[in-house]
Every structure is written in structure tokens, then in C-alpha cells.
Amino acid sequence: MSETPRAADTSQNPPDLPAVGLAGAGPLPAPAEPGAGGKKGEENESVGTVVIAGLANLVIAAAKLVAGMLSGSAAMLSESAHSLADTVTEVFLYVALRRGKKPADENHPFGYGKESFVWAFIAALFTFIGGAGFSIYHGVTTIMNGEHSGQYLISYIVLGVSFVAEGTSFLKAKRQVAEESRRWGITSFRFLRLTSDTTVKAVYLEDSAALVGLILAALGILGAQLTGSEFWDGLASILIGVLLLIVAFVLARSNVSLLVGRAVPRAMHNQIADDLNSIPVVTAVPTLLTMQLGPGNILVAAKVDFDDNVSGAQIEEASDEAERRLRHRYSDIQYVFLDPTRGSAGRNHRDGGLDI
Numbered sequence: 518m519s520e521t522p523r524a525a526d527t528s529q530n531p532p533d534l535p536a537v538g539l540a541g542a543g544p545l546p547a548p549a550e551p552g553a554g555g556k557k558g559e560e561n562e563s564v565g566t567v568v569i570a571g572l573a574n575l576v577i578a579a580a581k582l583v584a585g586m587l588s589g590s591a592a593m594l595s596e597s598a599h600s601l602a603d604t605v606t607e608v609f610l611y612v613a614l615r616r617g618k619k620p621a622d623e624n625h626p627f628g629y630g631k632e633s634f635v636w637a638f639i640a641a642l643f644t645f646i647g648g649a650g651f652s653i654y655h656g657v658t659t660i661m662n663g664e665h666s667g668q669y670l671i672s673y674i675v676l677g678v679s680f681v682a683e684g685t686s687f688l689k690a691k692r693q694v695a696e697e698s699r700r701w702g703i704t705s706f707r708f709l710r711l712t713s714d715t716t717v718k719a720v721y722l723e724d725s726a727a728l729v730g731l732i733l734a735a736l737g738i739l740g741a742q743l744t745g746s747e748f749w750d751g752l753a754s755i756l757i758g759v760l761l762l763i764v765a766f767v768l769a770r771s772n773v774s775l776l777v778g779r780a781v782p783r784a785m786h787n788q789i790a791d792d793l794n795s796i797p798v799v800t801a802v803p804t805l806l807t808m809q810l811g812p813g814n815i816l817v818a819a820k821v822d823f824d825d826n827v828s829g830a831q832i833e834e835a836s837d838e839a840e841r842r843l844r845h846r847y848s849d850i851q852y853v854f855l856d857p858t859r860g861s862a863g864r865n866h867r868d869g870g871l872d873i
Contacts, residue, residue: 564614570686570720571607574600574727577679584675588668590741591659592734592753593675595652599730599757600679602648603723609640610716617811627852630811631776637715638772644723645765649758656754659747669742673735680731687724693717711782711871713775713809719768726764730757779871781807781815785847786870789817792842793855794865798824798835801860805869816852817843822860832857 578600585593617633691705694717698708709718737753740746780786786807793802804820821839823832840853 564611567607567610567614567716567720569689570724571604571611573682573686574604574607577682578604580675581679584671588672588738590672590734590738591655591747591750592737592757593672595655595754595757596676596679596730596734598651598655599648599727599761602644602761603727605643605647606640606719606723609636609643610719612636613640614716627810627816628814630809630814633812634715634772634775637719638769638776640719641765641768641772644761645769649761649765652754652758652761654758656751656756656758658751659754660751669738672738676731676735676738680728683724683727683731686720687728690717690721690724694721713779713814714812715768715772715775716812718771722764722768726760730760733757733760775809778808781809781870783868783870783872787867788846789843790865790867790869792846793819793821793839795842796835796839798827798831799839800824800862802865803858803860805866807870810851813849815847815850816854817850818854818856819866820856820858820860822862823857 578597581593581597581600584590585597613633613636616636617630619629619632621628694705694708697712697714697717698705701708703711709721712718733753733756737750737756740749740753781789786805789807790802790805793799793805799821801822802819803822806818808816810816821836823835827835836855839855843850843853
């Protein structure tokens, strides 16, 4: 009986042939690329920021809960809910970091970066429901029929310790934001609006809100102590809830935009267009599309008008050179797809991308 012939083994390509499938989708190396290996350091920095914030919030939530139960302060109980919501949020953000770094496969050829935005969106929803909802509800009920035990000292002590702990977490997030802002040559405020790193953005905003919330709680307790009216304690609780609503809304809107498929900032879009146009055989770039595939992971797709007199081999060489130039300037660019197309010299797609 004859042996059934085996199919050719295509799991590995001969060394003289280009890779196919996902193996051939890897970015071309960028010689002397600045910040080589920086992505791993940035990822570790984000993980450290999230872990420190999570541990700080967990300890603070327990202390605030004890103080709130002993004193009966609505603001302290709201702050406890605030810190507990932040703790759970950090868990979601940690999952976002880990899940978003899974390598691409045939089912998800562009990787799992957008899963980071999914978990970050869930974290924002939890802040909205778990923190803001409880704080506002408890504040209203306190104004209507709240009672206070009069044990103000323990509340002040816990608020002071919490401020130090939250401040430590905030300073770490602030330092990371400042470093990234300097790397991109923009202000910290602009970086927070543009960044696709939803974890550091969430930690920064939540820690900022936590510090403001502590001040509001202290003022509410002080008002109740001086006037004997629980109105101020309840009002502080409501204001803390509103503050959480604002943070949750900002984070949710940002993550929805990234999930839908947000483009890169306009300045970056124009620089990419200029880099493509700088290739000698390119006469125009009539269409340029970009998308954030995940934190620090960008796709570039463009219709490019090449000189009609160049050969196919020259177009291939120019396409490889274009990818190297783009990745040399922006290490976050992972995929570059160029489509040779007819165009008119000088008609380029500029002023596209995210207008912020």
C-alpha cells in the first residue's frame, strides 16, 4: 500500500523567503530608534503606579470605614465608598494592563490592545455606580435625618493620614505624567487629554479627585462641628459624589472614543504625512488614516501616489523606507499599510486626526 504523501511543512519559512501571515506583519526595525526598549519600562511604570494606588486605596478605605462608623459622619462613609471604588478600579486597570499586552494571534491579528480600553471603561462605570451613587444617596439621607456621634477627632486623624497616603500615590502618577509630557514635548494637561494610556490617566484623575474629596470631607465635618447641623456633612457627601461623577464621565468618554477607534493627534497626523511625502518617489498622500489599537500601539494606513516612472521594486523599497522612517520618529507605530493609488502632486491629506 502506498504511503499517503505528507503536506509540505509551511510552519517555518526558508531563510531566503519573506515570512507570511502574522510572522510577516511585524514592524521593520528602525535603526538607532530613540528610546529602544522604552515600552517595557513604560509598562512597568504604569503597573507600579496602579499597584501603589490600589494598595493605598485599600488601606485608606478600611480606615475611613471605621472612622465613619464610629463618628457617624456621612462624609467619612462617602469617602470610604470613594476609596473602595478606587480600589476596585485599580484591580480593573491592572487587568487592563495585563490583558491588553497579549500578543496578536490569527483570531485577533492586531493584538488585544483595545481590551485595555474595555476594562478601563468598566472601571469608570464602577466609579460612577459604586462611588458616586452611594455618596450622593448617603448625603441626601444625612441632610434629611442624619445624626452624628460627635467623635470628630478620629475623623480628622484618618483624613490626615489618608491625605498623606493619597498624596504619595498622586505624586507617583504625577511624575509619570510629567516624564511622558516632556518626552512628547507637550504640557501635562495636553498629555492627559491625548494619551491612550488609560491606566495612568485614570490613576492621576482619581488620585486628584481623592485629594479634593478629602478636603471636602474635612470641611463638611468641620461645618457640622461648628454649627451642630448635619447639613454640612451631608452636603460634603453630595459634593464628593458629584466629583466622582465628573471623573467617571471624563474617563468613560475617553475610553469610548478609544474603543470606537480614535485617530492620532493632529500634529502627529501631519508629521506622518510629511514623513511619507519626504520619500523621493512619493508625489502625494491623498488619504491618511490612523487608529489607536491599544496603549502605545498605532496603525497607519495611507493611499500613496508614487511617481509613475518608478518600478515595482522601487515602490516596495520606498514602502519599507517609509515604515522605517515612521517607526524611527514614533516607536508606538506598530503597523504601516501603504496602498499605491493615483493622485495629484501636492494634494495631501493634512489636518486630519484628533483635533484637541
